[in-house]
Amino acid sequence: MREYRLRVNGTIRSIRTGSDRIVLSVLREEWRLTGAKYGCGEGQCGACTILLGSEPVPACQLTIGEVGKRELTTIEGLAGKDGLHPVQRAFAELGAFQCGFCTPAMILGTVALLRVHPHPTRAQIEGALDGHLCRCCGYSRIVRSIERAAEQLGAGPGEGR
Amino acid sequence: MTELRRPRRPWDLTPVPEREYFDLLGPGLVTVVPPRRPVAERREGDWQPPTGGAWLHVGEEGDVVAFTGKAEVGQGTRTALSLVVAEELRVPLPRVRLVMADTDLCPWDIGTFGSRSMPDAAPALGRAAAAAREQLVALAAEQPGLSNARNSLVAKEGEVRGPGRSWSYGTLVRGLRKLVEVPADFPLTLPTQWIRAGRPTLDPDAVEVVTGRRMYTSDLRRDGMLHGAVLERPRYGARLEGLADPDALADRGARIVREGEFVGAVAPDPRSARAALEALGPRWRFSPQPNERTIEEYLRQHPETGDDWDRRGRSEGDVETALRRATLRFEAVYHAAYIAHVPLETRCAIAEWDGERVTVWVGTQTPFRAREAVAKNLGIPPEMVRIIVPPTGSGFGGKHGGDVATAAARLARAAGQPVRLGFTREEEFREGYFRPYAVIDVRAGLDARGRLTAWSFHNINAGAAALGTPYRIPNQRVDNVLSQSPLPQGSYRALAATTNNFARESAMDELAYAAKQDPLDFRLAHLEDDRLRAVLGRAAELSGWAGRRRERSHGFGIAAGLEKQSRIATVAEVTVGPSRRLRVDRLVSVFDAGAVVNPDNLQSQVEGAAVMAMGGALFEAVHFRDGVVLNPRLSKYRVPRFADLPEVVVELVDWREIPPAGGGETPMIAVAPALAGAIFDATGTRLRTLPLAPGGRVVARPARPRARRR
Ligand code: FES
Ligand code: FES
Numbered sequence: 001m002r003e004y005r006l007r008v009n010g011t012i013r014s015i016r017t018g019s020d021r022i023v024l025s026v027l028r029e030e031w032r033l034t035g036a037k038y039g040c041g042e043g044q045c046g047a048c049t050i051l052l053g054s055e056p057v058p059a060c061q062l063t064i065g066e067v068g069k070r071e072l073t074t075i076e077g078l079a080g081k082d083g084l085h086p087v088q089r090a091f092a093e094l095g096a097f098q099c100g101f102c103t104p105a106m107i108l109g110t111v112a113l114l115r116v117h118p119h120p121t122r123a124q125i126e127g128a129l130d131g132h133l134c135r136c137c138g139y140s141r142i143v144r145s146i147e148r149a150a151e152q153l154g155a156g157p158g159e160g161r
Numbered sequence: 162m163t164e165l166r167r168p169r170r171p172w173d174l175t176p177v178p179e180r181e182y183f184d185l186l187g188p189g190l191v192t193v194v195p196p197r198r199p200v201a202e203r204r205e206g207d208w209q210p211p212t213g214g215a216w217l218h219v220g221e222e223g224d225v226v227a228f229t230g231k232a233e234v235g236q237g238t239r240t241a242l243s244l245v246v247a248e249e250l251r252v253p254l255p256r257v258r259l260v261m262a263d264t265d266l267c268p269w270d271i272g273t274f275g276s277r278s279m280p281d282a283a284p285a286l287g288r289a290a291a292a293a294r295e296q297l298v299a300l301a302a303e304q305p306g307l308s309n310a311r312n313s314l315v316a317k318e319g320e321v322r323g324p325g326r327s328w329s330y331g332t333l334v335r336g337l338r339k340l341v342e343v344p345a346d347f348p349l350t351l352p353t354q355w356i357r358a359g360r361p362t363l364d365p366d367a368v369e370v371v372t373g374r375r376m377y378t379s380d381l382r383r384d385g386m387l388h389g390a391v392l393e394r395p396r397y398g399a400r401l402e403g404l405a406d407p408d409a410l411a412d413r414g415a416r417i418v419r420e421g422e423f424v425g426a427v428a429p430d431p432r433s434a435r436a437a438l439e440a441l442g443p444r445w446r447f448s449p450q451p452n453e454r455t456i457e458e459y460l461r462q463h464p465e466t467g468d469d470w471d472r473r474g475r476s477e478g479d480v481e482t483a484l485r486r487a488t489l490r491f492e493a494v495y496h497a498a499y500i501a502h503v504p505l506e507t508r509c510a511i512a513e514w515d516g517e518r519v520t521v522w523v524g525t526q527t528p529f530r531a532r533e534a535v536a537k538n539l540g541i542p543p544e545m546v547r548i549i550v551p552p553t554g555s556g557f558g559g560k561h562g563g564d565v566a567t568a569a570a571r572l573a574r575a576a577g578q579p580v581r582l583g584f585t586r587e588e589e590f591r592e593g594y595f596r597p598y599a600v601i602d603v604r605a606g607l608d609a610r611g612r613l614t615a616w617s618f619h620n621i622n623a624g625a626a627a628l629g630t631p632y633r634i635p636n637q638r639v640d641n642v643l644s645q646s647p648l649p650q651g652s653y654r655a656l657a658a659t660t661n662n663f664a665r666e667s668a669m670d671e672l673a674y675a676a677k678q679d680p681l682d683f684r685l686a687h688l689e690d691d692r693l694r695a696v697l698g699r700a701a702e703l704s705g706w707a708g709r710r711r712e713r714s715h716g717f718g719i720a721a722g723l724e725k726q727s728r729i730a731t732v733a734e735v736t737v738g739p740s741r742r743l744r745v746d747r748l749v750s751v752f753d754a755g756a757v758v759n760p761d762n763l764q765s766q767v768e769g770a771a772v773m774a775m776g777g778a779l780f781e782a783v784h785f786r787d788g789v790v791l792n793p794r795l796s797k798y799r800v801p802r803f804a805d806l807p808e809v810v811v812e813l814v815d816w817r818e819i820p821p822a823g824g825g826e827t828p829m830i831a832v833a834p835a836l837a838g839a840i841f842d843a844t845g846t847r848l849r850t851l852p853l854a855p856g857g858r859v860v861a862r863p864a865r866p867r868a869r870r871r
Binding site for chain 1 (some may be wrong): 234235236237363364367368370371372373374375376377380381382461490503504505507552553554555583585586656674753761762766767768770771772776794795796800802804805809825
């Protein structure tokens with residue numbers, strides 16, 4: 001047990017816990033950041049994806065001790081003061097969800113992808129998001145939303161984050 | 162959105178005049194559509210009608226609150242039903258708030274399955290809204306000086322408009338406490354005259370979803386909430402013989418709850434609750450269980466006796482004689498494996514006991530059945546149980562019943578504190594039920610001109626949905642039996658229609674090749690249903706069926722299906738590469754469900770259904786041995802992923818003359834046979850077992866010659 005101070009969505013949060021405590025449980029149970037979902041607990045569904053620094057990671061596979069100095073971004077921290085992130089907007093505008101349970105993680109996965117590949121090919125999308133399941137199988141719309149977000153991020157100056 | 166107070170008794174169990182609508186919702190106008198059951202369907206002992214009607218309130222702000230017992234589990238019903246209300250009341254969509262699946266407030270409902278939301282809930286809500294509109298116009302007509310102008314009054318955009326004047330709905334109902342019971346045949350706006358409905362409409366709560374603010378059951382928390390666990394059988398058929406250490410109270414403040422057969426635990430966290438159950442040292446007695454290798458024989462030899470809820474059959478002409486006389490006789494056996502629903506949100510319930518009544522938040526597709534189950538198991542009257550269904554992370558037929566709700570309620574009552582019971586993914590697999598394993602025997606005969614003269618379709622354990630054939634065959638016999646299943650089995654999106662359609666359409670395909678006819682032409686030659694012909698023709702056209710490439714390793718397959726008043730045709734295009742690796746290139750579906758309330762959502766449902774169906778068609782299967790599921794995890798049970806995604810083309814037929822049918826299920830049912838047909842076209846290998854390509858490869862199974870010419 002020790003005190004961990006983590007930077008989460010731009011603010012410092014602290015927690016007293018063991019170093020092997022799973023980050024997903026801390027986010028959901030201690031800090032009520034429930035946008036990261038539990039879907040499998042074995043790194044297979046991607047529903048718990050958050051950003052660790054700029055890297056998408058399944059929070060069910062991440063322990064508090066592994067976080068170090070890197071910032072955690074959850075879906076709750078993605079929208080800026082000026083409104084939704086372009087990826088969020090694209091998903092909302094194209095209706096790229098049915099039950100929506102996979103959506104927050106899909107969006108974070110997309111944000112990470114577009115930072116590396118601002119104009120991803122289909123293969124890059126598949127490669128980056130293959131760890132994310134959508135059981136409603138809305139994959140086609142998700143792909144279209146990713147492409148739409150890429151266009152919009154590419155078009156407007158100052159929008160890229 | 163403020164939560165509504167709880168009524169004294171659930172409204173569906175309270176006579177209409179005694180329901181405190183106005184106390185809870187404020188002054189205004191209430192319309193109530195009574196429960197309906199077509200007289201023809203009334204059976205001895207029916208205790209409730211299949212639809213519980215609807216009710217709706219128009220308040221002093223002109224706001225509309227409507228109530229339905231249906232649940233939203235991701236199929237988009239909330240938006241579609243709200244659109245129907247907005248349409249009939251002539252108000253913008255955001256003015257409508259739909260309260261769904263809360264057993265204290267909503268009309269009784271049999272459950273959200275079988276594509277019943279559009280055919281049942283939509284007309285009930287529509288009538289409540291249409292009647293309210295008529296009342297509002299009548300209220301305006303009572304305004305001074307309007308006695309002669311009544312006929313010129315129209316409801317539009319949330320107001321009643323007359324010559325030179327208008328009144329907002331809010332003004333018209335000010336101070337009113339008027340309740341109107343609506344006749345069951347109150348006229349609805351014809352789809353041809355829809356203004357709001359029928360247009361692509363996005364989920365008004367989309368922002369909640371993309372910001373992570375939508376709270377699913379598993380996200381909820383109550384003050385003082387503990388976590389529960391239930392003692393799980395290590396294998397199917399295992400019986401609890403005793404506990405080695407019944408008094409073992411694990412550390413960390415866990416507490417054991419035993420009620421009859423039920424053994425559970427509550428603790429401050431889930432892990433401690435599970436550990437407490439372990440510490441009890443349960444002793445089990447095992448009985449031999451049928452294995453996967455011998456499942457076909459087992460199902461054939463163990464018909465379910467007694468329970469015939471899902472049996473059907475019909476017979477026409479003389480099948481055996483027609484088969485004897487046929488020029489070409491065909492016989493084949495088709496199989497479908499057990500598959501799991503794998504909703505992304507595992508089952509979860511949170512129960513709170515207030516000393517007298519219990520409230521359970523649970524992602525269930527059958528809240529009123531869950532209410533019954535909780536009441537019965539806790540030995541309390543149903544009015545003491547409230548089930549609320551929060552947004553649910555999908556269901557696909559896997560969230561029926563009240564097991565999780567009941568267990569959570571027992572634990573909460575025993576603990577005197579709110580309890581959350583959430584399944585791990587493994588528990589979701591092991592404690593669930595599956596789409597039935599099925600075996601289907603098909604025999605058919607063609608005459609010298611290649612016309613089908615005989616059809617025998619015997620289905621073992623698939624279930625009855627889509628059992629019959631839409632094709633014209635003079636001599637036919639179709640029937641089904643259910644079997645004693647080695648694994649728990651139950652509902653699944655599209656029920657048996659997927660399996661039955663796979664067998665029938667695959668057989669049609671085989672017959673077409675045997676008769677040296679084009680699979681499309683062969684079907685059309687036997688098909689009378691114009692709407693089914695139309696979707697088939699259109700799917701062929703869209704996919705380029707007629708001019709398709711005829712090359713080795715590349716194949717096209719086509720299939721159709723008719724179920725629940727809707728029609729689907731799917732064309733699949735596949736490539737089978739070197740080492741027989743299968744790649745699905747394209748799925749083209751044309752879907753006809755009558756008038757389309759929300760094209761945007763229906764499109765999304767059909768796209769999703771096509772891809773979801775690919776999973777069961779190609780690689781999903783629950784494996785088991787000695788009563789144990791061998792692959793209860795996502796790393797071992799493969800569902801469709803991005804890399805599996807083909808090009809998905811969907812076209813909707815929008816028949817404004819035909820009332821809307823449900824659309825969440827039927828788009829599944831032509832995918833598997835279309836894929837099987839495409840694989841055959843590409844490789845000459847005919848696969849008759851679902852999943853078709855479990856390892857991602859097309860592997861021929863020992864081929865038995867089946868079509869014989871005389
Ligand atoms: S819950 Fe973390 S990957 Fe599934
Ligand atoms: S929208 Fe339901 S899991 Fe993706």
